[in-house]
Amino acid sequence: MTFKRICSQLLLAALMPFATQAGGFNDDFASAKHATRQALRGEWKYANNIASCVSDPELYKKFKNHGPILRWPAKFTDGTVEFELKAEGCSRIVITLNEDGHVFRISLNDEKRTQIFGWIGKSSKTNKAKNIAREGVPTATSIDGKWITGRMVFKGDHCQMTLGDYTAKLKHPSIGRKKGEFTISFSSGKCSIRKVQVLAK
16 A cells, blocks of 8 residues: 555545534444434433334324434535434334425335435425335335445435445435434334434535
């Protein structure tokens, strides 16, 4: 390896935390406390660099059919989102990017309702989400009990998506919108999450 290449790699490693902090974050779940993480709608537990929660039916009703959620502020337009999760007995897993309202969402549900979709402009009762992808997107049952890796690389109105065995090149106006928050939520069962980060450009 050349001296120039070694220097380049050392510089990249040194700058990585700053790239993350510019509009993104890194959460290795080493602690129950994190500068920006919110863990809501359930009793989240932290061990071995994993955050996990079991859905509580009473809390689900209390929060109008919304299950446990992890959320982080993440201000970026182009960037990379990475995470790993294991769903056990979950009826739905929802991965969302918000800003002023919803921007982009992955909903892993049953075969009829599983899809990737986004909002062109601020989400509202009159501005409904538009479908981006459905075929091949994993269902909640197809990933049950397995650790899967999620990776989304956003550039302009394109997104290179990896979710377990599913890969796709997506194109949609919602993808190019500003993002301000990253969330992972689920309904029923138990969900474990680790290695979450957003690298903003």
